[in-house]
Amino acid sequence: MTETTRLSGPVDGRVARNDWAALTAELDAHGHALTGPLITPAQCGELTALYDRPDRFRTTVDMARHRFGSGQYRYFTHDLPDLVRDLREAIYPRLLPIARAWAVKLRRPAPWPDTLTDWLRMCHEAGQTKSAQILLRYGPGDWNALHRDVFGDMIFPLQVVIGLNVPGTDFTGGEFLMTEQRPRAQTRGSATILPQGHGLVFTTRDRPVATKRGWSNGPMRHGVSTVRSGRRHTLGLVFHDAA
Numbered sequence: 001m002t003e004t005t006r007l008s009g010p011v012d013g014r015v016a017r018n019d020w021a022a023l024t025a026e027l028d029a030h031g032h033a034l035t036g037p038l039i040t041p042a043q044c045g046e047l048t049a050l051y052d053r054p055d056r057f058r059t060t061v062d063m064a065r066h067r068f069g070s071g072q073y074r075y076f077t078h079d080l081p082d083l084v085r086d087l088r089e090a091i092y093p094r095l096l097p098i099a100r101a102w103a104v105k106l107r108r109p110a111p112w113p114d115t116l117t118d119w120l121r122m123c124h125e126a127g128q129t130k131s132a133q134i135l136l137r138y139g140p141g142d143w144n145a146l147h148r149d150v151f152g153d154m155i156f157p158l159q160v161v162i163g164l165n166v167p168g169t170d171f172t173g174g175e176f177l178m179t180e181q182r183p184r185a186q187t188r189g190s191a192t193i194l195p196q197g198h199g200l201v202f203t204t205r206d207r208p209v210a211t212k213r214g215w216s217n218g219p220m221r222h223g224v225s226t227v228r229s230g231r232r233h234t235l236g237l238v239f240h241d242a243a
């Protein structure tokens with residue numbers, strides 16, 4: 001079976017083909033986990049090409065201007081490309097049981113309903129009405145400072161970034177970075193190379209960490225190391241909307 005036929009099914013089929021039990025275990029242990037291919041190289045190309053279609057976006061962020069790092073990203077309007085909408089809808093129900101299990105461990109409310117549509121309605125009612133789906137473009141020297149994509153009280157605790165270029169070929173550098181602040185200890189860092197079309201699921205804010213007395217929260221941040229050469233594009237899927 002070739003890569004193209006394997007990927008030719010609908011997005012929810014590709015999402016379903018992942019071993020979600022294994023991904024859940026990985027997320028529990030590390031706060032991030034790499035999926036199999038979610039979109040085809042051709043779809044990666046189509047998404048990358050959208051970057052130059054300003055009508056698809058509500059705003060462009062110059063990362064240096066905000067001291068977020070260096071590079072650019074664009075927020076899609078709510079009129080999302082079908083592929084982006086389908087991915088988000090197919091992934092939300094997979095992440096929901098993880099979000100709920102983590103909330104129980106951390107003794108936090110779990111306000112997330114069964115469907116993304118209902119959750120987004122709740123975000124909108126709380127004033128988080130803007131699309132938070134982004135396309136990012138990094139060139140040589142660009143990087144993304146360690147951060148959290150929290151825009152208000154309405155937070156879905158897991159998000160996904162999809163790599164749109166081929167690492168080592170289209171660009172060098174540009175590893176996806178995560179840090180975890182450990183209680184009474186120094187911070188742990190990790191770097192992941194995002195293969196083209198694959199997704200990295202990661203926690204937006206923190207993960208439950210087992211302690212002698214139960215669970216505590218391990219605060220986490222994510223970012224991107226400096227791109228050395230070429231161009232790196234990613235698609236950022238967040239499950240709450242922005243304020």
Ligand SMILES: O=C(O)CCC(=O)C(=O)O
Nearest residue numbers: 136149161176224234236
């Ligand atoms: O470009 C990346 O790998 C990460 C982008 C990011 O910050 C995000 O998707 O939230």
Ligand SMILES: [Fe+2]
Nearest residue numbers: 147148149222
């Ligand atoms: Fe981010």
